[in-house]
Amino acid sequence: xxxxxxxxxxxxxxxxxxxxxxxxxxxxxxxxxxxxxxxxxxxxxxxxxxxxxxxxxxxxxxxxxxxxxxxxxxxxxxxxxxxxxxxxxxxxxxxxxxxxxxxxxxxxxxxxxxxxxxxxxxxxxxxxxxxxxxxxxxxxxxxxxxxxxxxxxxxxxxxxxxxxxxxxxxxxxxxxxxxxxxxxxxxxxxxxxxxxxxxxxxxxxxxx
Amino acid sequence: xxxxxxxxxxxxxxxxxxxxxxxxxxxxxxxxxxxxxxxxxxxxxxxxxxxxxxxxxxxxxxxxxxxxxxxxxxxxxxxxxxxxxxxxxxxxxxxxxxxxxxxxxxxxxxxxxxxxxxxxxxxxxxxxxxxxxxxxxxxxxxxxxxxxxxxxxxxxxxxxxxxxxxxxxxxxxxxxxxxxxxxxxxxxxxxxxxxxxxxxxxxxxxxxxxxxxxxxxxxxxxxxxxxxxxxxxxxxxxxxxxxxxxxxxxxxxxxxxxxxxxxxxxxxxxxxxxxxxxxxxxxxxxxxxxxxxxxxxxxxxxxxxxxxxxxxxxxxxxxxxxxxxxxxxxxxxxxxxxxxxxxxxxxxxxxxxxxxxxxxxxxxxxxxxxxxxxxxxxxxxxxxxxxxxxxxxxxxxxxxxxxxxxxxxxxxxxxxxxxxxxxxxxxxxxxxxxxxxxxxxxxxxxxxxxxxxxxxxxxxxxxxxxxxxxxxxxxxxxxxxxxxxxxxxxxxxxxxxxxxxxxxxxxxxxxxxxxxxxxxxxxxxxxxxxxxxxxxxxxxxxxxxxxxxxxxxxxxxxxxxxxxxxxxxxxxxxxxxxxxxxxxxxxxxxxxxxxxxxxxxxxxxxxxxxxxxx
Numbered sequence: 001x002x003x004x005x006x007x008x009x010x011x012x013x014x015x016x017x018x019x020x021x022x023x024x025x026x027x028x029x030x031x032x033x034x035x036x037x038x039x040x041x042x043x044x045x046x047x048x049x050x051x052x053x054x055x056x057x058x059x060x061x062x063x064x065x066x067x068x069x070x071x072x073x074x075x076x077x078x079x080x081x082x083x084x085x086x087x088x089x090x091x092x093x094x095x096x097x098x099x100x101x102x103x104x105x106x107x108x109x110x111x112x113x114x115x116x117x118x119x120x121x122x123x124x125x126x127x128x129x130x131x132x133x134x135x136x137x138x139x140x141x142x143x144x145x146x147x148x149x150x151x152x153x154x155x156x157x158x159x160x161x162x163x164x165x166x167x168x169x170x171x172x173x174x175x176x177x178x179x180x181x182x183x184x185x186x187x188x189x190x191x192x193x194x195x196x197x198x199x200x201x202x203x204x205x206x207x208x
Numbered sequence: 209x210x211x212x213x214x215x216x217x218x219x220x221x222x223x224x225x226x227x228x229x230x231x232x233x234x235x236x237x238x239x240x241x242x243x244x245x246x247x248x249x250x251x252x253x254x255x256x257x258x259x260x261x262x263x264x265x266x267x268x269x270x271x272x273x274x275x276x277x278x279x280x281x282x283x284x285x286x287x288x289x290x291x292x293x294x295x296x297x298x299x300x301x302x303x304x305x306x307x308x309x310x311x312x313x314x315x316x317x318x319x320x321x322x323x324x325x326x327x328x329x330x331x332x333x334x335x336x337x338x339x340x341x342x343x344x345x346x347x348x349x350x351x352x353x354x355x356x357x358x359x360x361x362x363x364x365x366x367x368x369x370x371x372x373x374x375x376x377x378x379x380x381x382x383x384x385x386x387x388x389x390x391x392x393x394x395x396x397x398x399x400x401x402x403x404x405x406x407x408x409x410x411x412x413x414x415x416x417x418x419x420x421x422x423x424x425x426x427x428x429x430x431x432x433x434x435x436x437x438x439x440x441x442x443x444x445x446x447x448x449x450x451x452x453x454x455x456x457x458x459x460x461x462x463x464x465x466x467x468x469x470x471x472x473x474x475x476x477x478x479x480x481x482x483x484x485x486x487x488x489x490x491x492x493x494x495x496x497x498x499x500x501x502x503x504x505x506x507x508x509x510x511x512x513x514x515x516x517x518x519x520x521x522x523x524x525x526x527x528x529x530x531x532x533x534x535x536x537x538x539x540x541x542x543x544x545x546x547x548x549x550x551x552x553x554x555x556x557x558x559x560x561x562x563x564x565x566x567x568x569x570x571x572x573x574x575x576x577x578x579x580x581x582x583x584x585x586x587x588x589x590x591x592x593x594x595x596x597x598x599x600x601x602x603x604x605x606x607x608x609x610x611x612x613x614x615x616x617x618x619x620x621x622x623x624x625x626x627x628x629x630x631x632x633x634x635x636x637x638x639x640x641x642x643x644x645x646x647x648x649x650x651x652x653x654x655x656x657x658x659x660x661x662x663x664x665x666x667x668x669x670x671x672x673x674x675x676x677x678x679x680x681x682x683x684x685x686x687x688x689x690x691x692x693x694x695x696x697x698x699x700x701x702x703x704x705x706x707x708x709x710x711x712x713x714x715x716x717x718x719x720x721x722x723x724x725x726x727x728x729x730x731x732x733x734x735x736x737x738x739x740x741x742x743x744x745x746x747x748x749x750x751x752x753x754x755x756x757x758x759x760x761x762x763x764x765x766x767x768x769x770x771x772x773x774x775x776x777x778x779x780x781x782x783x784x785x786x787x788x789x790x791x792x793x794x795x796x797x798x799x800x801x802x803x804x805x806x807x808x809x810x811x812x813x814x815x816x817x818x819x820x821x822x
Contacts, residue, residue: 023311038417052442130433133442
């Protein structure tokens with residue numbers, strides 16, 4: 001059985017140095033597989049209902065592409081900075097890890113701020129969860145993603161605070177690694193939301 | 209990371225059970241909780257059959273009847289057979305692969321408590337304004353606010369919490385089987401029960417998120433004014449049916465595959481022969497798992513999907529009969545020429561084969577779309593799925609319980625009582641469900657609380673109800689057997705059945721660390737290989753050394769209570785309660801993230817003391 005040895009020198013790829021770390025990473029990949037089905041179901045629901053506006057505003061009337069483009073840019077960049085954090089971890093440089101994660105979190109907060117602003121704007125336009133099937137599907141899909149972003153931010157901040165005391169060890173490294181996997185995943189989901197919800201919502205009229 | 213405690217912190221009695229992360233104890237928790245829900249679901253079934261014993265009875269009345277059929281189905285599927293499957297997986301899989309524990313012991317405990325509190329939440333509905341009454345499939349629009357009461361909210365929230373527990377349990381077993389196998393235990397040397405648990409866990413991972421989304425959408429419709437299933441505002445009721453069955457069909461394979469695994473182990477052991485066609489069994493298991501995701505719309509033939517979709521889903525469904533047939537023949541060929549011992553476990557296994565085959569054949573009949581228009585929503589369907597779920601899965605679970613009981617509890621179940629248990633249950637089962645095929649063909653619809661006299665339905669219904677008494681007697685005999693065994697059962701040796709796989713190489717019940725030394729696996733049926741080589745036990749793969757164990761934790765229990773509280777908050781629109789419940793949950797997650805578990809060590813001298821002759 002692998003145990004928590006005190007490593008005088010942190011091994012290379014510290015996230016995979018222990019069986020616990022390997023288990024955590026594999027388990028998390030599998031969890032993301034389940035999350036894919038979860039978002040897949042939400043996407044399918046959205047595609048089925050996106051033209052059912054029930055007399056309310058349609059996606060062409062609502063969406064403000066510059067705002068969504070900025071949000072996309074923020075989130076895609078944050079995925080890159082989380083890669084930098086993992087690269088810094090492989091160089092065993094905790095200070096750099098912390099710095100890049102802080103940038104990641106700030107970008108995530110920026111994204112979240114824009115999303116909240118966007119939702120409030122839509123709400124005042126009469127686009128609510130209860131106004132139409134389109135509204136229900138839109139807020140559920142995009143809101144689920146937003147909830148994931150919020151959870152990711154809280155998670156990464158927790159890990160950052162814990163690492164101040166604990167440093168970079170074979171116990172904390174898998175946690176950072178897994179959190180960055182999660183962050184990439186919500187970034188990938190956003191790419192699909194941007195395409196399916198916003199781009200497909202802008203072009204054409206009724207499809208289905 | 210600092211100094212390890214060298215002894216387990218002493219926990220005893222109830223506190224030990226509430227905080228345990230030991231897979232063997234979690235198995236027992238799953239078994240007890242699943243068993244209690246099984247009894248609840250069984251009593252519901254008894255009441256259903258009493259209501260239908262004669263025409264136009266009013267034993268329970270229409271409203272209660274709807275609640276009973278809904279709760280019977282939901283309880284049996286989600287809260288009874290799933291947990292008993294998880295009980296056996298927890299008790300057996302780590303032992304069969306030569307592991308000291310599962311990959312995530314904490315998550316394992318969390319999975320149990322989430323299932324438990326989800327199930328309790330669902331069942332509190334009986335006392336809080338009425339149980340859900342829209343059928344276990346809870347189709348919209350029937351399940352929306354206009355047509356159904358608060359019971360559906362209990363269904364929606366209870367199943368979300370329980371489903372989360374099942375999902376993380378599935379992930380746990382996948383990682384355990386991939387990463388924790390003993391040296392030499394390659395994938396193609398894994399016992400078939402481990403293989404089927406592996407494929408089942410994969411199905412859980414990809415099927416449960418779909419029902420979770422369906423339940424979330426239904427919750428939004430019912431509690432927050434959503435319009436997913438409200439046709440007046442552009443909603444689409446078929447989305448629920450698709451999401452439900454994208455989960456629901458793989459779910460039936462989630463249930464039956466572990467039973468296939470149990471039957472394979474039991475038949476092989478009690479025929480004293482290696483399982484016939486091991487590789488084809490593994491292949492068939494994987495193929496059933498794959499095809500299981502391709503057939504969900506055969507539950508929806510009558511919704512008007514059109515001839516092309518109906519044909520494709522019908523053909524895909526019939527295709528599943530091929531790998532299933534491979535399995536049936538492999539079991540028969542395993543017995544062929546074997547030294548067969550008809551122990552209770554083997555009786556259930558042998559009883560399983562023809563019974564399940566009948567269920568499989570009616571399944572192929574139902575897969576023919578034009579014929580299904582006749583069978584749909586009739587008792588023929590009820591007969592079919594009870595033949596596969598009771599005649600298949602429950603027989604398999606009984607076989608597994610009689611087979612592994614000595615390993616789990618260290619005592620042998622009484623064989624005489626066991627045989628009475630089998631015969632009463634077996635005869636009762638066929639009496640109950642065989643006539644239902646014909647009731648269905650004669651036009652009796654399912655889910656209707658009564659029927660008229662003079663339509664030829666009396667005899668079949670009467671026989672069916674009599675059969676339930678047989679099954680009830682069988683179940684009671686099992687409980688009596690458990691009680692007798694607990695009081696004065698024979699102590700079980702390590703290897704009571706002349707077993708073939710790793711779990712029989714260690715004491716019954718196993719010590720908390722399972723294997724004092726991780727075994728070296730040298731072939732399929734690892735223990736049998738050593739027996740044939742004339743060795744006393746397994747060859748160790750490591751020297752005797754200090755064993756690291758995870759500490760118990762109360763957090764899984766508290767986290768699940770948090771979600772339980774939040775669930776009530778959602779139902780009663782009391783957001784203070786929601787916040788309190790979620791805060792408890794997230795506080796536990798934070799605590800878990802911040803505190804590292806150093807665990808404790810069991811030293812070699814303690815292993816000598818506790819070991820071998822436990």
